[in-house]
Amino acid sequence: MLSTSAEARAQLGPSRLPLSRLTTPAPGPLELPPLQARVLPASPQVWTEFVAETLLPTRQGNFRVRGYRHTVDGGKTFTEPCIIYCGEIRDREDLPVRVHDACFTSEVLGSLKCDCREQLELALEYIQKNGPGAVIYLQQEGRGIGLANKLAAYALQERGLDTVDANRALGLPDDCREYSAVRNVLDNVGVRSVKLLTNNPRKLAEISGLGVAVSGRIPCIVPAQRHSQGYLDAKQARMDHLLGRPTPEDDSDEVAASEAPAAAADAGAPRAKPRAARGRAGLACWPGVLVYL
Numbered sequence: 001m002l003s004t005s006a007e008a009r010a011q012l013g014p015s016r017l018p019l020s021r022l023t024t025p026a027p028g029p030l031e032l033p034p035l036q037a038r039v040l041p042a043s044p045q046v047w048t049e050f051v052a053e054t055l056l057p058t059r060q061g062n063f064r065v066r067g068y069r070h071t072v073d074g075g076k077t078f079t080e081p082c083i084i085y086c087g088e089i090r091d092r093e094d095l096p097v098r099v100h101d102a103c104f105t106s107e108v109l110g111s112l113k114c115d116c117r118e119q120l121e122l123a124l125e126y127i128q129k130n131g132p133g134a135v136i137y138l139q140q141e142g143r144g145i146g147l148a149n150k151l152a153a154y155a156l157q158e159r160g161l162d163t164v165d166a167n168r169a170l171g172l173p174d175d176c177r178e179y180s181a182v183r184n185v186l187d188n189v190g191v192r193s194v195k196l197l198t199n200n201p202r203k204l205a206e207i208s209g210l211g212v213a214v215s216g217r218i219p220c221i222v223p224a225q226r227h228s229q230g231y232l233d234a235k236q237a238r239m240d241h242l243l244g245r246p247t248p249e250d251d252s253d254e255v256a257a258s259e260a261p262a263a264a265a266d267a268g269a270p271r272a273k274p275r276a277a278r279g280r281a282g283l284a285c286w287p288g289v290l291v292y293l
Contacts, residue, residue, distance in 0.1 A: 045074040048081070048184035060124040061086065066189070070181040079139040081181040083189060084124070087132025090190040094215050096133035098123035098197035099182050099207065101140040104147055113154070114231055115222035122220055123197050134191075136182050143167075144176035162234040174239070175202070183210040199241045219244075 053066040063086050069078045089095055100123065103116035110117070120135070127133025142150030145167065153166040164174055186194065193213035196204060197220045208214045221243065224232045235241040 046072050046180050046184075047075075048181050048188070050188060051080075056084070058124070060121070061128040063124070066185075068181065068185060068188075070184070072178065072180060079181070081136060081138050081185060083134050083136050083185050085132065085134035085189075086127055089132045089134055091192060092132055093192045095191050095194050096127055096130060096197060096218060097186075097191075097194040098127075098135040098220065099138065099179065099203060100135055101138050101143070101177060104141060105150070112225060112227035115224075115228055118222040119197075119220050122222070126197065126218070134189075136185055138177070138179075138181060140177045143174070144178075145172050157230075162238065163231055164234055164238040177206075179203070179207050179210060182207055183212050186212060199235075199243055201240055201242060217242075 048068050048070045051067045051069060053064060056063050056065045063084045065082055065084050067080060067082045070081050071078050098119070100120050101116075103111075103114060103120075105111035106114050106117035107120060123135050127135065141147045142153070145153070149170065149172055152170055153163065153172070156166040156169055157163065161169060167174055193215045195216040195218050196207065196214055197218045198204060199220055204214060204217060219242065222228075222232075232241075232243060236243045
C-alpha cells in the first residue's frame, strides 16, 4: 500500500495508482490506520507550464480559462490543471478560490452519490456574484485514486463499507491528492492571498503548507439527499470535513435542531439546494451504452 502522496506519484505518476481487483474483504474488522501523511516530491521534479488562455461562456456567465501542464515526476507524466476565473485577479488579496478535483461520475454522468458537482456549480456561481474569484480544477479523480479504482470502491460501498473503509479494503490511500499545481498556478497569475471555498480542513493545511497565503475559508455546503447521506456522514466523521451535520453521538433533540443548514463562516457563503433523484415517469428508455474515452 502506498502510504504517501509523494510515494504514489513518484512511482506511478499522477492518477496512476495500480488498478485494484475487486475481491471479497477478509473476515474480521478492517485495520483503520490514521490518514496518511504526505510529503511533496523534490522541487526539481515538480513544475507547471502555462499552455493557453481563452474566453469561455457558460451557464453561470463568462469566464477566462487558463490551461497548464503539470508534472511531479520530472516530466515523465503530466496532468492538465486549469484556472477558471472572472474579474481582475492579478495582485489580489483574499481572492475567493475553490480548489476542485475532477469527479467524472457526478459532473458528467450526474451521479447522486456525492456533492462534487454541486460544489463546483456553487463555486462558479459564487465567484460570478462576488468576483473577482477563481476555481482551480485538478485532474485528481476519486481523491487521487483514479476513476476505475473509484468504481471499485463504489462496488464495496454497495456492500456496506463507507468511502474510507472501501479505499482501505482495496489497499488504496484514503486520499493521495497533492496540490503543488495550486501553488504554481497562483504564482503564475500573481494572486497574493486566497480565501478557500472548502469544507475540508486538510485541504486548507496542505495548501497553506505549500506556502500559499490562505487568509480565510468560505464554506461550500451541499445538503444531503438519500443517495449522498452516508458519503457526507463519512466525510464529516472520518475525514473531519466541516459540514455542520449531526453526528451519531448527538442526542435526538440536537439532531432535530441541527437539520437546519449550518451557519456559514463568512456572510454570503454559497449553499446548494438538495438535488433529488429524478423519477422515471413519462420517460421512454431504450437499451444502450455510453463509452467515454
